[in-house]
C-alpha cells in the first residue's frame with residue numbers, strides 16, 4: 153500500500169520505517185529541512201535501538217523515502233498518517249496547532265483517489281471530527297468539480313521510547329477508531345503482517361511472539377480516549393508505587409520487596425511498579441495534564457489524576473531531600489548525576505526529572521556534574537549550560553560529595569565502584585531508580601540510599617561520614 157507519514161519524530165519515523173519494513177511503499181514528510189536531509193542520507197536523527205538498521209535496509213530496497221514536499225506526498229498516497237507533536241500548553245491543554253497545519257495541507261492537496269487520514273498523534277478527544285471539518289473546509293475553498301473522498305481513523309500509538317522498534321512489531325493491541333468500514337478494512341490490511349506476525353526477519357527486531365495481535369475497533373472518541381486512559385493509568389500506577397515507597401521509607405519496609413509481593417497478583421501485574429524519582433518524558437506529563445484539562449472543560453474535577461501529578465511533582469525532588477539528609481547544606485557541595493535522559497536507551501530529555509533536579513540544586517548553590525552515555529554536549533537543553541558534562545565515570549565522580557543515579561542506564565551497573573569511591577570527597581550514592589545492588593555499593597565503600605529502601609553502608613564509610621559531621625540516620629530510607 154502507498155503510505156505517507158507526516159511528521160518524522162519518535163513516532164512518525166518509527167512508524168514509517170516499520171511500515172516500509174513489512175513491504176509498504178512509504179514516504180515520510182517533515183517540514184524541518186535539515187532533518188529531512190539527514191534522513192535522506194540514511195541517518196536517523198534520533199537514537200532508537202535498531203532504527204538505523206531497519207531504516208537503511210528499507211531505503212536500499214527502495215520502499216522508503218523522505219521529503220519536505222507534503223503536497224506531492226499526499227497526492228500520491230492512499231493512507232496518510234498525521235504524526236506531528238502535540239505538546240502541552242502552559243494551561244496543560246494540548247497544543248494542536250501542528251495537527252491543524254497538517255490537516256490544512258491535506259485539504260489543500262488531496263485529489264480524486266479515496267484516502268484514509270490516520271491520526272497517530274495523541275490528540276484531544278473529539279479531534280477526529282475536528283480534523284475532518286478542517287480538511288472539508290479546505291476542500292470547499294478549492295471549488296473542485298469532484299469532491300475528494302476520505303475518512304478519518306484514530307490509530308493511537310503505544311510504543312515506548314528506547315524500545316520503539318520492538319514495541320511496533322510486538323504491540324499488545326492495535327486500536328482503530330472510526331465509523332467507515334472501508335477505512336477500517338484498509339487499516340486492517342495495512343497492519344496485517346504485524347497482526348499475523350509475518351514480519352521479515354532482522355536482528356534488530358528480536359523474537360516475535362507467536363500469538364496474533366488483537367485489533368480493537370471503536371468509534372473515534374473512544375480510540376482517542378484509550379490513548380489518554382492508558383498513559384494516565386500507567387502514570388498513576390507509578391505514582392502509587394512511589395507513594396508507597398515514601399511510606400516504606402518511614403516504616404522500615406523495602407518497596408522493592410513490596411512491589412514484588414503485590415506484582416505477582418495477576419490483577420495487579422508486576423510492570424510499572426518500579427519506584428523512583430518520578431516519571432517524565434514527552435508523553436506521561438502532557439497526556440495526564442491534557443486529560444485533566446479535558447475533564448475540567450466538561451465540568452468534572454479529575455481528583456485522582458491531579459493527585460497522580462502532585463505525587464510526581466514531589467517525587468521528582470526527592471533526591472534533593474535525601475542529599476540534604478546526609479550532606480545538610482548543599483551550597484558549595486558537588487553533586488554528580490548518573491544519567492540525564494528521562495529513561496535509558498533514548499536521547500530524549502523532554503520533561504526529564506533530571507531537569508527539575510538540576511534547577512533545584514542550582515537554586516541551593518550546589519555544583520552539578522553529570523554523565524550520560526548519549527548527552528555529552530550542552531546543546532541538548534539550555535539547563536545543561538549550568539552543568540559540568542563529563543564523558544567518563546572518573547571525570548564524573550572526581551571531587552563529588554555525593555552521586556545521584558537519575559537514569560537506569562545499563563552501564564551504571566557495571567562501573568567499578570571500589571575505584572570510584574576513592575575519588576570522592578564522601579562516597580554517597582542516592583539511587584534514584586533503585587537500580588544498583590545496595591550490598592555491592594556498601595562493600596565498595598559507599599553509603600547507599602535508595603527510594604523506599606533501607607540504607608546500606610559499611611562501618612568504615614559510616615565512621616568517615618560521622619567524622620565529617622554528616623547525618624547517617626539509618627531509619628531514613
Ligand SMILES: NC(=O)C1=CN([C@@H]2O[C@H](COP(=O)(O)OP(=O)(O)OC[C@H]3O[C@@H](n4cnc5c(N)ncnc54)[C@H](O)[C@@H]3O)[C@@H](O)[C@H]2O)C=CC1
Nearest residue numbers: 159160161162163182183184236237238250253273274309
Ligand atoms: N514520543 C513517543 O514516544 C510517543 C509519542 N506519541 C504522540 O505522537 C505524536 C508525535 O510525538 P513525537 O514523535 O514524540 O514528536 P516529535 O516532536 O519528536 O516529532 C514531531 C515531528 O513533526 C514535524 N512537524 C511538525 N509540524 C509539521 C508539519 N506541518 N509538516 C511536517 N512535519 C511537521 C516536526 O518537525 C518533528 O520532526 C505526539 O502527539 C505524541 O504525543 C504517542 C506515543 C509515543
Ligand SMILES: O=C(O)[C@H]1O[C@H](OP(=O)(O)OP(=O)(O)OC[C@H]2O[C@@H](n3ccc(=O)[nH]c3=O)[C@H](O)[C@@H]2O)[C@H](O)[C@@H](O)[C@@H]1O
Nearest residue numbers: 309310311312313424425426428430431432433435494495
Ligand atoms: O505516549 C507515549 O509517548 C508513550 O509513553 C510511555 O512511554 P515512554 O514515555 O517512552 O516511557 P516509559 O517506559 O513509559 O517511561 C516513562 C517514565 O516513567 C518512568 N517509570 C516507568 C516505569 C516504572 O516502573 N517506573 C518509572 O518511574 C520512567 O523512568 C520514565 O521517566 C508509555 O509507556 C507508552 O506506551 C506510550 O506510547
